[in-house]
Amino acid sequence: MKKIDTNTKEEMVVDAQGKALGRLATEISFILSGKNKATFERNIYSGAPVKVVNASKIKTNTKRLEGISHKRYSGYPGGLTILSGSEVIGKKGFGELIKHAVYQMLPGNKLRREMMKNLKIEE
Helix, strand or coil: CCCCCCCCCCCCCEECCEHHHHHHHHHHHHHHCCCCCCCCCCCCCCCEEEEECHHCHHHHHHHHHHEEEEEEEECCCCEEEEEEHHHHHHHHCHHHHHHHHHHHHHHCCCCHHHHHHHEEEEE
């Protein structure tokens, strides 16, 4: 008799083409946290790895990108850097914008870092 492994996690692929940034981030965070499975537990990581394709084709406009603020803090006094969405796209691409949106939607506990390791983004 063959033993079935219930912990196998197959990769989910999410197509970002034509989707808004917030709705895309919500869908990704839902899968990463494992809430789409019947075996969901808050204290155990039970989500699946997520691969985002066509990240550069999300639906957006320049006015909305100027309203998005991407904050980084170096840890030193006066080290807060605030960039607009268009500056982030110019420097690091759409992937960084999606990562930041997903990061903010995940629960702020010890599993957040593990969930973010399972997010892969392709431009």
